[in-house]
Amino acid sequence: MKIAIVGTGYVGLVSGTCFSEMGVDVTCVDVNKEKIEQLQHGMIPIYEPGLEEMVHKNVKAGRLHFTTDLTEVLDEVEVVFSAVGTPPDEDGSADLKYVLEVARTVGRNMNKYLVVVTKSTVPVGTAIKVKQAIREELEQRGVTLEFDVASNPEFLKEGAAVEDFMRPDRVVVGVESDRAKESMTRLYRPFMLTNDRMIFTDIPSAEMIKYAANSMLATRISFMNDVANLCELVGADINMVRKGIGADTRIGQKFLYAGCGYGGSCFPKDVKALIKTAEQNGYEMQVLKAVESVNERQKSVLFRKFVNHFSGDVKGKTVALWGLAFKPETDDMREAPALVLIDLLLNAGVTVKVYDPIAMDECHRRIGDTVVYCKDMYEATVDADALMLVTEWKEFRVPSWSVLKKSMNGRVVIDGRNIYERRELEENGFEYYKIG
Ligand code: UDX
Secondary structure, three states, X not given: OEEEEEOOOHHHHHHHHHHHHOOOEEEEEOOOXXXXXXXXXXXXXXXXXXXXXXXXXXHHOOOEEEEOOHHHOOOOOOEEEEOOOXXXXXXXXXXXXXXXHHHHHHHHHOOOOEEEEEOOOOOOOHHHHHHHHHHHHHHHHOOOOOEEEEEOOOOOOOOOHHHHHHOOOOEEEXXXXXXXXXXXXXXXXXXXXOOOXXXXXXXXXXXXXXXXHHHHHHHHHHHHHHHHHHHHHHOOOHHHHHHHHHOOOOOOOOOOOOOOOOOOOOHHHHHHHHHHHHHXXXXXXXXXXXXXXXXXXXXXXXXXXXXXXXXXXOOOOEEEEEOOOOOOOOOOOOOOHHHHHHHHHHHOOOEEEEEOOOOHHHHHHHHHHHOEEOOOOOHHHOOOOEEEEXXXXXXXXXXXXXXXXXXXXXXXXXXXXXXXXXXXHHHOOOEEEOOO
16 A cells, blocks of 8 residues: 655654554655655654654665655555644634645646545644645646545654554544545554554544544643642642542543643644634633633743742842753653743843753754753752752653752752652752642
C-alpha cells in the first residue's frame, strides 16, 4: 500500500514514519525545501524519543521517502493525508489556508480515485470545505473523478509520540463511504492485530472528538489547579486529594496533576478554537472559558509564591529555573508556562538563570540573552535566592540537596510540579513551596 502525508511537523512525520515501520510505502511531503533536504539526509527537525532511529531504518529499507512535490506521487498513492499546520487566527479560530491548499493541489493534479484524509486538528465542517475545494478544482479541469474525504484526528502526545502512534488507545476515522472505510481499515490493520480499536464515525463527529478530548483533558487540569489553590487555603493536600478522587474508576488516576499550568501546541489552541466554533454557532462554552482563564492565572502561581516569600522585596534577587519546555521529553516551548514566569521575573528586576536538558536553544531563539543560560542544573543554582522547578524532567527528581545548600544563596524551593518531598527538603534546611 502506498500513501502520501503532507506536512512534516510532529503529526505528519511521526505518522509517516510509523506507517512505514508497518510496511506501508510512505512519501512525506513538505513545502519547506530545507526541511525536506535535511530529512533526506537523516536529520530530524524535532526531538522525539525513538523517532530518529525509526526514520533511518525505514529510509534505508526504501519505504520512507521525502519530497517537496506532492504531484510526483499522486498517481501512485491510495491515500493522501493532510497533516499541515492549523495555526490560530487572530480571533482564536483555526486558520485553514494550508489544509485547503493541500486540497486544491490534489484537485488540480489527481488522475484517479483517492481518499483525502485530514489528520490536522480542524474545526467541525472542514472536511466539507476540503471536498468542495477538490471538487472545484476538478470542475475547472473539466474532469469527473471519484474521490472520498475522511477525518482521522491524531491523539499522539509529544515526548511519547512514536509509542502513542504504534500503540494507540483508539483510532478514530470519520468516513462517508464504504470504499474509504475499507482503505482506512487496511492501512491501520497492522496496529489493530492484538486489539481492534478502530472507531468509525460520521465526519463531523470525528472532527469534534479531537476538540472534545483535548478540551476535556484541559478541563481536568484546570479543575485540579483550582482545587489545589483551594487546598492551600483550607490546609488540604492536593496529592492526597488526587489519589482519593482518582481511585474512583469513573474519574481515573490520569491527568489529574496540579501544576503551574498546561501549555503546548494543542490544549491552549484547541480550547480557544472550540470556544470560537461555539460562538460562531451562537453558543457559549462557559466551562471552557473558565478552563482557559484558570490556566492563565495558574501560569503566574510560582511567581506569586516567590513574591510572597520575600514579602514583595524581589528586585535584585536571583532565581534558578529548572525546565523550560512545556513538558518533559520535548524541546517544544509553545505556550510554555516557563515563558510567562520568566517574563514576570524579569519585569520585577530578578536575574533568571535557566537550565533545560533539551530546550535551551529553543529558549534562546525565543527570548535571546534576557536570561542566563547554564550548562547544567547545578550551575543554574549558583548564588540563587530561590530554585523554581517548572518542567518535571527525570534528571531533576532527586537533586543533591547538599550541593544546592553550598551553591545557593537562599534556601527556597518552589516546586511547580509537586515532585519533591516536603520532609526531605525541610530536613535539609530548605523552605518548600508546592502547588496545593
Ligand atoms: C495533548 C494530548 O494529550 C494529545 O492527545 C493531543 O494529540 C495533543 O495534545 P501534548 O500537548 O503533547 O498532547 O501534551 P500532554 O502530555 O497532553 O500535556 C499537555 C500539558 O498539560 C503539559 O503542559 C502538561 O504539563 C500539562 N499537564 C498534563 C498537567 O498540568 N497535568 C496533568 O495531569 C497532565
